[in-house]
Amino acid sequence: MQNLPDLEAWVIFSRVAETGSFAKAANLLGISQPTVSKAIARLEKKLGTMLLYRTTRKLSLTPTGEQLRERAMQLLADAEVFESEASALAIEPHGVVRVSAPMSFGLRYLAPLLPDFLARFPGVDVELMLTDRLVDIVAGAFDVAIRIAELGDSSLRSRRLCAVRRPLVAAPAYLERHGRPAHPRELEQHAILTHTNLPTPEYWRFRNETSHDEHAQSVRGRLRTNNADVIMPALLAGQGIALQPEFLVWDALKRGELEHVMRDWAIDDINVNLVTPPGMLRTTRVIALLDFLVEHLAHAPWAMSER
Structure with a gap:
């Protein structure tokens, strides 16, 4: 039993560190001040170092005490949540x-x-x-x-x-008018609809799934927005090409309202x-x-x- 952590002493130390007073900590914990003093002394003896400077007028943390203060307070917080969770197992979450x-x-x-x-x-x-x-x-x-x-x-x-693909998509009517790009560099000739919350909205970094080649393509959006839903009406109306998260376009792709283009090239899933x-x-x-x-x-x- 000698090697078990003195959890009671750590809880008492966290309250002393929080209140800056043996008396206040004792009152908060509902125990006597001598019990607080003994627990701190017991902990210091076990650690082989002082945690607190004591004078008749002032109580302050030593450098070691400062380092251990946050962990002790986290230990107490975790214990309180643990007890709350244990007692709540028999009832519905609330x-x-x-x-x-x-x-x-x-x-x-x-x-x-x-x-x-x-x-x-x-x-x-x-x-x-x-x-x-x-x-x-x-x-x-x-x-x-x-x-x-x-x-x-x-x-x-x-x-x-989960992970989500981000396919390059366009309406069939747009692709019939402007052609289907086969390589990222061909996007220079296309109208781009840009989601500005991408990590690099002005550069789309593609990787070829077959050859494993990579290509970073500079793009300038005709429509630029920080919300991908804003792109959808222009996309469906055939106004350009966009990289969209699959959770926004999977149903339109399934219905044929959009087409996944440049399938051999992809940007990283997210x-x-x-x-x-x-x-x-x-x-x-x-x-x-x-x-x-x-x-x-x-x-x-x-x-x-x-x-």
Whole structure:
């Protein structure tokens, strides 16, 4: 038992670090001040270093104490969530889930699912914000964000929902008038409809699926917009060629209203990710929503389960 962590002492230390006082920590925890003092001394002895400077007038953290403060407070927060989750196993999830999602995806695929989710989990409320802007989910107090992008290094937790192709498409009437490009360089002669939220909207980077050649093509859009749905009317009306996520065009392709051109050339697929704030534990209401979205979207007609 000697090697087991002294979890009680760590919790007491986190409260002392938070309040800056043995007395306040004792009052907050509902224990005596000597118990607090003994726990800190016990922890310092086990670590072989001081965590606190003590004087008759002031209590402050040592450099080691400063380094360990955040981890101790996270330990307490995780324990509180763990106890809450354990006690909630026998009851339905409840509370508010705050969600951020891209505009087009949210309107087409998330909004239609919400009635079923609310019916399945009557104790859960959903607050949904649709924006094509990359939001800070921690600062914005969001529980879940849907991000259709390659994720950079981050402390955020992510769960890959699926991958999505981004085919080059145009209406058959446009292609009859202007011809079907066979190589990316031929796009210089075509009207381009551009989604400006691409990583490099002015350059489309293609890879040949057969030869594995690569080509970066400069493009200038006749229509430029930060929302892919805005492109659809002009695309269907035969006003140009566009790179569109397959979840927006798969049904139009199936009906023959759009045609996938330059099939030998493609740009990289993009992942649909479910992102949550850092931390090891999630509330039952968040888990319920994540599992629900995977259940309904991971095998959608446009979703690529395997890359």
